[in-house]
Amino acid sequence: MARTPLTIRILGLAAGGALAAGLAACGSDGVPDDADLIAGKQAFVKACSACHVLNRAETKGTVGPDLDEAFRRSLSEGFGRDTVRGVVLQQILHPARLPKDSPAYMPPKLVEGQEAVDVAAYVASVASLGGKDTGRLGSAVAASGAGKPAVAKDGKLAIPADPNGQLAYTTEKASATPGPLEIDSPNESAVVHDIAVEGNGVDEDGEDVVNGGVSKVSFVAKAGTYEYYCTLPGHRAAGMEGVLTVK
Numbered sequence: 001m002a003r004t005p006l007t008i009r010i011l012g013l014a015a016g017g018a019l020a021a022g023l024a025a026c027g028s029d030g031v032p033d034d035a036d037l038i039a040g041k042q043a044f045v046k047a048c049s050a051c052h053v054l055n056r057a058e059t060k061g062t063v064g065p066d067l068d069e070a071f072r073r074s075l076s077e078g079f080g081r082d083t084v085r086g087v088v089l090q091q092i093l094h095p096a097r098l099p100k101d102s103p104a105y106m107p108p109k110l111v112e113g114q115e116a117v118d119v120a121a122y123v124a125s126v127a128s129l130g131g132k133d134t135g136r137l138g139s140a141v142a143a144s145g146a147g148k149p150a151v152a153k154d155g156k157l158a159i160p161a162d163p164n165g166q167l168a169y170t171t172e173k174a175s176a177t178p179g180p181l182e183i184d185s186p187n188e189s190a191v192v193h194d195i196a197v198e199g200n201g202v203d204e205d206g207e208d209v210v211n212g213g214v215s216k217v218s219f220v221a222k223a224g225t226y227e228y229y230c231t232l233p234g235h236r237a238a239g240m241e242g243v244l245t246v247k
């Protein structure tokens, strides 16, 4: 069977051991003493969630490979989690396997220094695990989309994108009264989003925004239900949507 680039990397690291030698001492579970898994999880969700599935981090991006799947085979073949950690760190520092103009291009050094070490340690410690993180790790990142319903005021409704870069708005529910309505969706994260509204004869799509931009749609709301969602590829499927009720 053809070897994937990932398998080749894993074999290279396991055989060379060069990277392991340069890393801090490891505990029995392969987590280096100087790595902070909580910080690693938080940074992973911020910098990586838009493109990667990782069950334990509850991220659902589909632009890049599913990281649970990516490491399942090598873990089952007996490669240790410390090897996985080396591969993740390498990938963070030197990803550029796709051309820069590809929409799936993973930029190098999305996280750097200690943060890169923490992210690699977290990903390696949870890759391919079912279930949920527990304890402080379990509550390290607020659940996305679970915020209080948004309620329109004076014909304006605010539905922010998740500020941590998760593929979600802060709420999956919104309400308004009939009449002219402007929906503002501020996006503080570094992941591009927009907001679109569909239903009751309305089909409007706001601008793509990032880093503090605000995507806006305006229409005359009639009694009934509408769906709002992000049109960026894969975002709606990952849960970046909600229902607006007008009555």
Ligand code: HEC
Pocket (backbone or CB within 6 Å): 005, 006, 044, 047, 048, 049, 050, 051, 052, 063, 064, 065, 067, 070, 087, 088, 091, 092, 095, 096, 097, 098, 103, 104, 105, 106, 107, 110, 111, 119, 123
């Ligand atoms: C813009 C989308 C995007 C972001 C953001 C992103 N990645 Fe990736 N990632 C990709 C793509 C696409 C690939 C596969 C092609 C490549 O290597 O460039 C990939 C590959 C990987 C791989 C190798 C898996 C394999 O099967 O080869 C790892 C590990 C990885 N990324 C980790 C991360 C981590 C950790 C972060 C956050 C610091 C991150 N990625 C952020 C798109 C992204």
